[in-house]
Amino acid sequence: MKVKKLKLLLIKILMKYGLNYNHSIITSNALINAELVGAHSHGLSRLKMYCERISKKVINPKPKIKIKKISKSISHIDADNSIGFVAADIAIKKTIENAKNTGIGLVAVKKSGHYGMSGYYAEQAVKKNLIVMIFTNAPPAVAPHGASKRLFGTNPICFGAPTASKIPFILDTSISVINRGKLRLAAHNKQKIPKGVALDKFGKPTIDAKKALEGVQLPIAEFRGSGLAWMVDILSGVLTGGNHAGKVKDPFDDFTGPQNIGHLFISFKSNLFQKNFNQRIKENIKVIKKLPKIKGVKEIMYPGQNKFKRFKENSKKEIKVPKNIKKDLEFLLK
Amino acid sequence: MKVKKLKLLLIKILMKYGLNYNHSIITSNALINAELVGAHSHGLSRLKMYCERISKKVINPKPKIKIKKISKSISHIDADNSIGFVAADIAIKKTIENAKNTGIGLVAVKKSGHYGMSGYYAEQAVKKNLIVMIFTNAPPAVAPHGASKRLFGTNPICFGAPTASKIPFILDTSISVINRGKLRLAAHNKQKIPKGVALDKFGKPTIDAKKALEGVQLPIAEFRGSGLAWMVDILSGVLTGGNHAGKVKDPFDDFTGPQNIGHLFISFKSNLFQKNFNQRIKENIKVIKKLPKIKGVKEIMYPGQNKFKRFKENSKKEIKVPKNIKKDLEFLLK
Numbered sequence: 001m002k003v004k005k006l007k008l009l010l011i012k013i014l015m016k017y018g019l020n021y022n023h024s025i026i027t028s029n030a031l032i033n034a035e036l037v038g039a040h041s042h043g044l045s046r047l048k049m050y051c052e053r054i055s056k057k058v059i060n061p062k063p064k065i066k067i068k069k070i071s072k073s074i075s076h077i078d079a080d081n082s083i084g085f086v087a088a089d090i091a092i093k094k095t096i097e098n099a100k101n102t103g104i105g106l107v108a109v110k111k112s113g114h115y116g117m118s119g120y121y122a123e124q125a126v127k128k129n130l131i132v133m134i135f136t137n138a139p140p141a142v143a144p145h146g147a148s149k150r151l152f153g154t155n156p157i158c159f160g161a162p163t164a165s166k167i168p169f170i171l172d173t174s175i176s177v178i179n180r181g182k183l184r185l186a187a188h189n190k191q192k193i194p195k196g197v198a199l200d201k202f203g204k205p206t207i208d209a210k211k212a213l214e215g216v217q218l219p220i221a222e223f224r225g226s227g228l229a230w231m232v233d234i235l236s237g238v239l240t241g242g243n244h245a246g247k248v249k250d251p252f253d254d255f256t257g258p259q260n261i262g263h264l265f266i267s268f269k270s271n272l273f274q275k276n277f278n279q280r281i282k283e284n285i286k287v288i289k290k291l292p293k294i295k296g297v298k299e300i301m302y303p304g305q306n307k308f309k310r311f312k313e314n315s316k317k318e319i320k321v322p323k324n325i326k327k328d329l330e331f332l333l334k
Numbered sequence: 335m336k337v338k339k340l341k342l343l344l345i346k347i348l349m350k351y352g353l354n355y356n357h358s359i360i361t362s363n364a365l366i367n368a369e370l371v372g373a374h375s376h377g378l379s380r381l382k383m384y385c386e387r388i389s390k391k392v393i394n395p396k397p398k399i400k401i402k403k404i405s406k407s408i409s410h411i412d413a414d415n416s417i418g419f420v421a422a423d424i425a426i427k428k429t430i431e432n433a434k435n436t437g438i439g440l441v442a443v444k445k446s447g448h449y450g451m452s453g454y455y456a457e458q459a460v461k462k463n464l465i466v467m468i469f470t471n472a473p474p475a476v477a478p479h480g481a482s483k484r485l486f487g488t489n490p491i492c493f494g495a496p497t498a499s500k501i502p503f504i505l506d507t508s509i510s511v512i513n514r515g516k517l518r519l520a521a522h523n524k525q526k527i528p529k530g531v532a533l534d535k536f537g538k539p540t541i542d543a544k545k546a547l548e549g550v551q552l553p554i555a556e557f558r559g560s561g562l563a564w565m566v567d568i569l570s571g572v573l574t575g576g577n578h579a580g581k582v583k584d585p586f587d588d589f590t591g592p593q594n595i596g597h598l599f600i601s602f603k604s605n606l607f608q609k610n611f612n613q614r615i616k617e618n619i620k621v622i623k624k625l626p627k628i629k630g631v632k633e634i635m636y637p638g639q640n641k642f643k644r645f646k647e648n649s650k651k652e653i654k655v656p657k658n659i660k661k662d663l664e665f666l667l668k
Binding site: 037064070071073074076101102104106108110131136143144145146147148149150151157159169173177221223224225227228229231233234235236238239240241244245246248254266268270271272273274276280281283287288291292293294295300301303 | 480483557558562565567576610615617625631636
């Protein structure tokens with residue numbers, strides 16, 4: 001399906017479910033971007049879930065979003081259980097505004113929901129020559145180090161920086177060995193998952209994606225990854241007023257209330273300390289790219305390069321809509 | 335040796351090498367703290383190296399440290415190649431001051447050196463009810479993902495938060511599977527290292543610490559850890575005006591010039607968005623500690639708990655000074 005046609009279709013569906021035109025555009029753009037960068041687990045495959053959550057009144061289609069000014073640099077957003085994309089869109093724009101005005105911006109969000117990919121918002125800040133860090137928590141997936149029960153989300157850490165080229169440096173990494181979205185997709189497609197990624201509900205290693213979903217995912221690097229996940233839970237949950245300590249509901253399985261996810265956005269001007277930041281980052285990347293490579297590696301890539309490449313390639317083509325997603329779209333249009 | 339006696343001895347040595355009384359105290363305190371928390375690789379074992387660097391004029395014992403005010407929240411420090419401890423001490427105090435005044439503090443440092451453990455400085459901010467993040471780069475140790483040559487330092491990521499208890503939440507994690515200091519100590523003591531931690535200089539896996547030191551250390555979680563290391567190099571090197579892209583000199587092996595390490599300190603008030611932050615973090619930790627544990631685990635610990643425990647226990651005892659360190663001390667006193 002052509003991007004334009006798909007976008008109109010998504011807007012139609014979202015408006016039918018009660019979002020206003022502007023919020024529908026924001027949401028459609030984010031979902032289509034996920035498809036274009038190849039993150040299908042964060043794209044169309046979630047649309048039905050979002051609509052269901054609106055129907056069941058656990059996403060608020062007509063939120064009264066409040067932005068509280070704490071200082072010229074710092075803001076607090078109560079997203080009133082809006083769809084996460086809208087909350088994050090407002091938050092990143094506020095962060096950029098604060099950083100442009102004062103050098104640094106810090107924006108906390110509470111009462112939000114799943115907003116897709118942090119990197120999508122990081123890109124917006126990087127395009128304005130800002131360095132940016134984004135943290136969000138997520139439903140229980142990963143066991144804290146020493147625990148046998150999942151509690152942390154895959155809690156991504158996202159960092160973006162300008163590179164003096166079209167392709168921004170965007171690190172957007174979950175602290176689990178595998179993304180939960182990928183795991184869900186593997187379970188759906190009945191694919192096996194690699195060893196060392198997850199345990200089943202009895203605490204035994206498994207390569208069965210469905211059993212892994214019922215069990216616990218493993219954090220990267222044991223106590224290090226567990227500590228990073230805990231940090232993200234504090235920054236995006238404890239600090240902001242969002243849910244934390246495992247209380248974020250799974251958007252697919254739990255319709256008993258809003259998710260109340262929290263996010264934290266930090267951004268500052270890249271040339272605060274060195275006027276020639278652009279030249280410095282260019283030199284940095286150049287030196288690293290010139291290193292001798294291990295066998296089979298053609299190019300040393302910086303984070304975000306692969307995603308950008310996929311985006312560029314996919315933007316030229318139509319978006320493939322799998323059968324099950326087509327069914328979803330038809331169902332949602334009825 | 336009693337802590338007090340050791341401290342006086344260190345001050346005597348550092349002053350003999352040209353540091354002033356105040357800088358000698360700052361440095362001694364940091365080195366002794368490292369011993370007390372059990373991080374021997376960051377304690378007395380480095381004293382001789384620091385003194386040698388002063389003798390060879392690659393650490394400046396009489397630095398003219400300049401603090402440039404960029405805004406009420408943001409400062410830039412040129413440490414004039416001071417010993418890292420002094421630069422970091424000034425920087426964390428400035429960060430705390432800025433955060434206390436405006437809600438958020440951002441301080442970048444250039445022309446610094448190895449400052450011991452990030453967690454030591456994070457603690458100071460946490461004691462003032464601040465949340466803190468600290469980044470520093472380090473000499474080449476870790477190969478970027480896809481490269482066969484080391485370039486990134488073990489580039490620690492440090493995060494601290496108040497816990498409403500005496501024991502702060504301090505995550506201080508290098509992005510390498512093993513700390514370089516531990517590796518150095520293992521090489522010195524002729525101990526083997528675990529599998530999967532490092533490659534020798536020919537790119538082959540090794541459990542020989544000496545061969546690992548000559549080769550490359552592996553980042554945690556492959557491209558994720560490599561990306562985090564790259565992020566730290568940008569934040570602490572490219573951004574600040576410090577060396578980056580592998581140009582930080584090894585303090586033990588390379589006396590051809592100052593290290594020019596960069597650091598970045600970010601801190602903000604923990605109760606910016608939620609007045610009851612203390613209650614929320616207490617609840618967070620309580621819930622996580624109550625999770626069912628895997629076999630053999632007595633308690634789920636948060637980052638920093640173990641270190642605090644060791645500090646408390648060791649503070650009651652005398653500090654054990656190994657033979658080789660005693661020799662160093664005698665040599666330095668001559």
